[in-house]
Amino acid sequence: MNARGPFNPRLLTLECSECRAVCDLSAPRSTCAACGRPLVARYDLEAIEREQPRDALGRNGADLWRYRAVLPFAEGFDVVRLGEGGTPLLPLPRIARATGVAELWLKEESPNPTHSFKARGLSLAVSAARAWGLPAVALPSAGNAGSAAAAYAAAAGLGCRIVVPADTPRAFVTEAHALGAEVKLVPGTIADAGKALAAWAPAPRWWNVATFKEPFRLEGKKTLGYEIAEQGGWRLPDAIFYPTGGGTGLVGMARAFDEMKQLGWIRGPMPRLIAVQSEGCAPVVRAFERGEPDIAPWADAATVASGLRVPSPFADRLILRSIRESGGTAVAVGEEEMLQGMADLAREAGCFACPEGGATLAALRRLSASGAVGSSERVVIFNTGSGLKYLEAWRLALAQTRGPKRAAAREGAR
Numbered sequence: 001m002n003a004r005g006p007f008n009p010r011l012l013t014l015e016c017s018e019c020r021a022v023c024d025l026s027a028p029r030s031t032c033a034a035c036g037r038p039l040v041a042r043y044d045l046e047a048i049e050r051e052q053p054r055d056a057l058g059r060n061g062a063d064l065w066r067y068r069a070v071l072p073f074a075e076g077f078d079v080v081r082l083g084e085g086g087t088p089l090l091p092l093p094r095i096a097r098a099t100g101v102a103e104l105w106l107k108e109e110s111p112n113p114t115h116s117f118k119a120r121g122l123s124l125a126v127s128a129a130r131a132w133g134l135p136a137v138a139l140p141s142a143g144n145a146g147s148a149a150a151a152y153a154a155a156a157g158l159g160c161r162i163v164v165p166a167d168t169p170r171a172f173v174t175e176a177h178a179l180g181a182e183v184k185l186v187p188g189t190i191a192d193a194g195k196a197l198a199a200w201a202p203a204p205r206w207w208n209v210a211t212f213k214e215p216f217r218l219e220g221k222k223t224l225g226y227e228i229a230e231q232g233g234w235r236l237p238d239a240i241f242y243p244t245g246g247g248t249g250l251v252g253m254a255r256a257f258d259e260m261k262q263l264g265w266i267r268g269p270m271p272r273l274i275a276v277q278s279e280g281c282a283p284v285v286r287a288f289e290r291g292e293p294d295i296a297p298w299a300d301a302a303t304v305a306s307g308l309r310v311p312s313p314f315a316d317r318l319i320l321r322s323i324r325e326s327g328g329t330a331v332a333v334g335e336e337e338m339l340q341g342m343a344d345l346a347r348e349a350g351c352f353a354c355p356e357g358g359a360t361l362a363a364l365r366r367l368s369a370s371g372a373v374g375s376s377e378r379v380v381i382f383n384t385g386s387g388l389k390y391l392e393a394w395r396l397a398l399a400q401t402r403g404p405k406r407a408a409a410r411e412g413a414r
C-alpha cells in the first residue's frame with residue numbers, strides 16, 4: 001500500500017456532482033456535506049494514461065478489477081471479491097435482423113455473483129467499508145442490490161441490514177437471509193424502504209450504501225462502460241439501452257466513456273444512452289420529455305420489473321445530464337411489451353432474462369419502429385439479472401405469450 005493507505009494514489013478527491021465541493025478520503029463519506037447531492041470520484045487521468053496502457057489490461061485478469069487503475073483502491077489493498085464483472089457481450093444476429101438494426105449485442109449480467117449487475121457496485125461499496133474499518137452496511141433495495149450487499153458483507157465479515165418493499169419477489173428475501181443479512185419488509189416502494197431504513201439502521205454503526213448515497217457503487221458500475229468498449233475492440237456502439245431505476249449504471253457508463261476519452265483509450269462519438277423505464281413508473285422519461293432539470297416523484301408506481309420501481313431517483317440531475325449529453329433519450333415500455341421482450345430473449349437468444357432485460361428489447365423495438373434507431377446502427381441492450389428470481393413475472397410472460405391454459409398446464413405438470 002502507499003501513503004493514501006487503502007485508496008488508489010491516483011484517486012484525487014471525492015467531488016460533489018452539483019456544487020463541486022471536494023472532500024478527502026480520511027473518513028467515511030456519504031453525500032456532499034455542503035448541498036447533500038451525490039459525490040463522484042476524481043482521478044489523475046493523465047498519470048493513469050502514462051501508467052496503464054490500454055493494451056496491457058490483459059495482465060490484470062478477467063473480472064472488473066482488470067480496470068483497477070481507474071478504481072478507488074490501491075494495488076495492495078485486499079478488496080472484497082467474488083468474481084464480479086467480466087460478463088459476456090453476446091451477438092444477437094437473429095433479433096438484430098428481426099428488429100432492423102445492423103448489429104445487436106446483449107450485455108449479459110446474470111453470470112455475476114448473486115446473478116445480477118448489482119454485484120459490481122456492492123463489491124466496491126463493501127470494499128470501501130472495509131477500507132474505513134466500518135462494522136456494517138445497510139440499504140433499501142428492490143431485490144438485487146440487497147442480495148449483492150448481503151453476499152459481499154458475508155464475505156467481508158460485516159453486518160448487513162436490508163429493507164425491501166413487501167411485494168419484492170421471495171427469492172431475493174430468501175437469498176439475503178441465507179447470506180446472513182437481516183431483512184425487513186415494508187409496505188410501499190423502495191422510497192418507503194429508504195425511510196424505514198433510517199430508523200432501523202442508523203449511522204454511524206450502519207453505513208448507508210443506498211444508490212448514490214455513497215460514491216463507490218458508481219465506480220463499480222462504470223466498469224460496464226469499460227467492458228463494453230474493450231469487448232467491442234474499442235469501437236463503441238451507437239446506442240446503449242439501459243433499464244433505469246436509480247440510474248447508477250447509466251451514469252456510471254457516461255463516466256466511463258468520459259474517462260476513457262481523456263485516457264485516449266477511445267475516440268469519436270460517444271454512444272447515445274437510452275434510459276428504459278416501465279410505463280407504470282417512468283419519472284426519468286417524463287422529466288426528460290418535458291426538458292426539466294429535476295425529476296418529480298412518480299405517484300402509484302407499479303411494474304413487475306421491481307428494479308425499475310424507483311419513483312424518485314436520488315441522482316435525478318446526474319441521470320438527466322448523462323442522457324442529454326450523450327444525445328440519447330428516455331423511453332417507457334408497457335408491461336406486455338416487457339413480458340414479450342423477456343420471452344423473446346429466452347426463445348431467440350437462450351437468455352432467461354429478468355423483466356428489466358425484457359424492457360430493453362421492447363424499447364429497442366419501439367425506437368427502431370419509429371426510426372429513432374436506424375438500420376445501420378450498432379446497438380447494445382442489457383440483461384441486468386437472472387430471470388430465476390422473477391418467477392411470478394415469468395408466469396405472466398408465459399401466460400401472455402403461450403396463452404393462459406398452456407402455461408397453467410405446464411405449471412401443473414411440475
Ligand SMILES: Cc1ncc(COP(=O)(O)O)c(C=O)c1O
Pocket residue numbers: 116142143144145211243244245246247248249250306307308354356357384385
Ligand atoms: C435487474 C435490475 N435492472 C435494473 C435496475 C436499475 O438499475 P439502476 O439503479 O442502476 O438504474 C435494477 C435495480 O434494482 C435491477 O435490479
